[in-house]
Amino acid sequence: MNVAASPQSFARLKVAPLTPSIGAEISGIDLSQEQDDAVIAEIRAALLAHKVVFFRGQPITPAQHIAFARRFGTLEIHPATPKDQPDPEVLHIAHGPDSKGKENAWHSDVTWRAEPSLGSILRAVEVPAVGGDTLFADMAAAFRGLSPAMQDFCRGLTAVHDIVRVFAGRLGKPVEELHKQYPPQVHPLVRTHPETGEQALYVNIAFTSHVEGLSAKESDRLLAHLYAQAAIPEYQCRFRWEPGSIAFWDNRAAQHYAASDYFPAVRRMERVTIAGDRPFYRDER
Numbered sequence: 001m002n003v004a005a006s007p008q009s010f011a012r013l014k015v016a017p018l019t020p021s022i023g024a025e026i027s028g029i030d031l032s033q034e035q036d037d038a039v040i041a042e043i044r045a046a047l048l049a050h051k052v053v054f055f056r057g058q059p060i061t062p063a064q065h066i067a068f069a070r071r072f073g074t075l076e077i078h079p080a081t082p083k084d085q086p087d088p089e090v091l092h093i094a095h096g097p098d099s100k101g102k103e104n105a106w107h108s109d110v111t112w113r114a115e116p117s118l119g120s121i122l123r124a125v126e127v128p129a130v131g132g133d134t135l136f137a138d139m140a141a142a143f144r145g146l147s148p149a150m151q152d153f154c155r156g157l158t159a160v161h162d163i164v165r166v167f168a169g170r171l172g173k174p175v176e177e178l179h180k181q182y183p184p185q186v187h188p189l190v191r192t193h194p195e196t197g198e199q200a201l202y203v204n205i206a207f208t209s210h211v212e213g214l215s216a217k218e219s220d221r222l223l224a225h226l227y228a229q230a231a232i233p234e235y236q237c238r239f240r241w242e243p244g245s246i247a248f249w250d251n252r253a254a255q256h257y258a259a260s261d262y263f264p265a266v267r268r269m270e271r272v273t274i275a276g277d278r279p280f281y282r283d284e285r
Contacts, residue, residue, distance in 0.1 A: 013042045017050060022138035022254065023237030024050035031058045031068050031246065040071045043248075047119065048196050052136045052237070052249035052256075059244045060123065062087050062270065069121050069272040076117060076275040078110070079163075079182070080171060094268040101260030101267065102170075106137060106230040107206035108251045109273060112163035114185050118276035121248045122269055124241040131262030134247060135238045137255045139200040142229035143190060154201075154226070156281065157189040157214075161207045186212065188281035189226070193252050200253045201226055202279060230255050241267075252276065 014027045024046055029039065046053050060068070066089050069075055075089045095101045110116050122134075143151065162184040164175045171178070189211065191202035203211075205227045211219040229235070239247055249256060 010042050010046065012039050013046065015046050015050075015053075018054075018237040018239075021141045021235055021237070022051045022136055023054070023239070024052075025054045025056070027056070029055065031055060032060045032064050034067070035071065044072065047248060047250055051138055051140075051254040052239075052247060054239055055246040055248075056242065057244050058123070058246050060246075062090050065090065065121065065123055065270065065272050069274055073118055073274040073276075076110070076113075076273050078273065079167065089272050091271040091273070092268070093271060094266070095260075095263070096266040097264040100263045101132075101258060103258035104260040105204075105206050106227065106255045106257045107204040108139075108202070108255050110251075111161040111187065111202070111204060111207045112165075112182055112185060115278050116161075116187075116276050117251045118274040119248060119250050119252075120271055120273045121246060122271045124243055124245045124269055126266055126268040127241040127243060127245075128262040128265035128267055131259065131265065132267045133238050133240050133259045135236055135257045135259065136247075136249060137230040137232075137257075138235045138253070139202070139230065139255055140193070140198040140253050141235045142232070143199050143201045145229065145232070145235070150225075151190075154189045154222075155283065157211055158186045159189055159203050159211045159223070160209045161185050161187055162209045163207070165209060166206050184209070187279045190281050191252065191279045192282040192284070194277060194280075196253075197282075197284060198253060199281075199284060201229060203227065204230075204255055230257070252279075 015024050017024045077088045078091045081088050081091055109120050163182045164178050168175055190199050203226050
């Protein structure tokens with residue numbers, strides 16, 4: 001059953017779904033203010049139901065951004081964050097005339113960690129007049145859309161996720177050094193969500209290197225088929241940014257794609273990420 005399709009009422013928030021599958025906009029809230037536990041619980045419930053939630057008109061400071069994210073768990077520091085940055089929890093993602101966007105591939109954040117993130121909270125600081133949207137895909141719907149035979153084949157398989165596929169070049173570090181700090185991790189192809197129990201595809205073109213137990217050709221063909229599921233429009237929503245917009249997505253059940261169609265315009269974003277737990281598969285049948 002699609003969790004997002006389940007009827008749900010919110011006493012403190014206005015939650016408007018963007019699509020039947022994924023995404024909802026939350027209004028009637030000021031994130032610069034400290035929220036009580038009941039509101040935080042409703043935001044979490046909306047996140048679980050819709051996999052990504054959006055807020056408009058939130059001109060919060062980095063300190064308020066960090067404080068809000070902390071209400072959902074421990075925060076992690078990304079290795080791309082400069083060591084001398086005063087607020088290491090904030091990952092700055094900026095592109096302009098001298099830097100074309102590179103986040104235009106479907107992915108879930110930091111799946112190369114042993115315990116990948118629960119979710120990410122991204123705030124728009126400066127955005128192009130047009131372009132630079134972010135797309136989100138419901139990977140639980142993507143799993144349900146596979147044939148029963150393909151679902152059964154994928155259940156119980158595992159795949160390797162490797163930081164060097166993206167960050168060896170971006171960080172300018174040798175493979176051996178990165179692997180010493182962040183060794184490749186094995187995660188299930190189908191991940192059971194620890195809070196909703198939904199099954200979701202858990203491979204992505206950015207960080208997944210291969211499926212264990214298959215030949216290289218078999219692995220490549222299977223992964224290509226699974227990667228392609230994120231590109232099906234019925235599993236997606238698309239968000240157009242404005243300064244002060246915020247997106248909070250569940251990395252355990254959704255992938256995202258930042259459209260790099262705005263070069264040479266400037267797009268500046270700030271992301272704070274909530275630490276998660278180790279992925280697992282539990283057969284729900």
